[in-house]
Amino acid sequence: MSTAEPSAQIASARPEMTAAIMAETGLDEDVLRDLVHSFYAKVRRDAVLGPIFAARISDWDPHLERMVAFWSSVALMTGRYHGRPVPAHTPLPIHGAHFERWLGLFRETAREVCSPAGAAHVIERAERIARSLHIAVTEAQAAPDAIPALS
Numbered sequence: 001m002s003t004a005e006p007s008a009q010i011a012s013a014r015p016e017m018t019a020a021i022m023a024e025t026g027l028d029e030d031v032l033r034d035l036v037h038s039f040y041a042k043v044r045r046d047a048v049l050g051p052i053f054a055a056r057i058s059d060w061d062p063h064l065e066r067m068v069a070f071w072s073s074v075a076l077m078t079g080r081y082h083g084r085p086v087p088a089h090t091p092l093p094i095h096g097a098h099f100e101r102w103l104g105l106f107r108e109t110a111r112e113v114c115s116p117a118g119a120a121h122v123i124e125r126a127e128r129i130a131r132s133l134h135i136a137v138t139e140a141q142a143a144p145d146a147i148p149a150l151s
């Protein structure tokens, strides 16, 4: 690390922005790890969402690692996640009610785990991404051969 770089606590593609978000929200990789692990513990116990995940994920460690990287990218702008969420969801048996339930559990967990500013930050992003995913999944279910609009 050069001396010109600001003192972000974690490796980031945009260290200045990451440091500013961390200072404003109280979020860091440890909080996001706690958020992801607590959230998926609830998801796995959920009567509606749990079976959908159980049918696709047998080894949870890599999924949880991927989701910490995803939230690090989304919330802290670190650029750690390089996957494609839309194709991962288009084959799933999900519709509006699943997204509402997912968001309900996510909001609840974020408020338990994060500071108020941190919870507001991740909830706003989760709501935006859930809306995009819902649109993409609905389009793919209506026209399975169409080119996906989002990746």
Ligand code: HEM
Residues within 6 Å of the ligand: 049, 052, 053, 056, 057, 066, 067, 070, 082, 083, 084, 085, 088, 089, 092, 094, 095, 098, 099, 102, 125, 126, 129, 130, 133
């Ligand atoms: C409607 C409720 C949802 C269900 C049932 C669901 C289910 C799943 C499942 C089963 C996977 C694993 C897919 C696989 O590896 O085969 C997955 C991956 C993933 N989900 Fe969701 N999901 C939901 C909503 C969301 C939302 C709202 C977000 C983001 C805010 C999200 C973000 C992701 C990401 C980033 C991955 C990893 C994709 C990859 O890189 O492979 N999911 N989801």
